[in-house]
Amino acid sequence: EVQLVESGGGLVKPGGSLRLSCAVSGFTFSAYSMNWVRQAPGKGLEWVSSINTASDYIYYADSVKGRFTISRDNAKNSLYLQMNSLRAEDTAVYYCVRELPGRGTYPFDYWGQGTLVTVSS
């Protein structure tokens, strides 16, 4: 069974940092591109960042570029999101998301349950 379990969310002050983790199981992690998607309370979905299998193609939404860093450890079956200089508008549930396999870009077939990040003083 495919499982994606996020952790690391919580309450942080504006300007602070958090590191999200996503532990995966049930599939060959190293064979899949991965993404982070967030959803502010009561709002829609916002794609945040993407990383391919070898970590040599990495992309960010403009809203987080320069502040967030995505990474992965294929040996540990884990995906990470380092979030710095956090702002109130970063408050959201952050989902770890698997991309359908293949060469190129694909939509997202498995989603974790999400971890809530709240940025507030």
Added chain:
Amino acid sequence: DIQMTQSPSSLSASIGDRVTITCRASQGIDNYLAWYQQNPGKVPKLLISAASTLQSGVPSRFSGSGSGTDFTLTISSLQPEDVATYYCQKYNSPPFTFGPGTKLDIK
């Protein structure tokens, strides 16, 4: 960047109705378009990829069509479990932008 829009933003329909949701890209994206369903309090679920390819396990009452800039998601006969917010997403190249969503409920 390519912008994604959806219409309507919300709609109410009766059980058994045919429902159509539209998604438009500000530039052509071929068929690199996905549809997701997010039931209340749940995580999103991939319904359709490549504009019209139904994912395994998704009921056949769901269908997708379109290419280029204009796409539609159709539910042929609305069921109670279809109450959800529906999102389109472009995935031809980053940013993998989602549409703003269409909230569907039962009349």
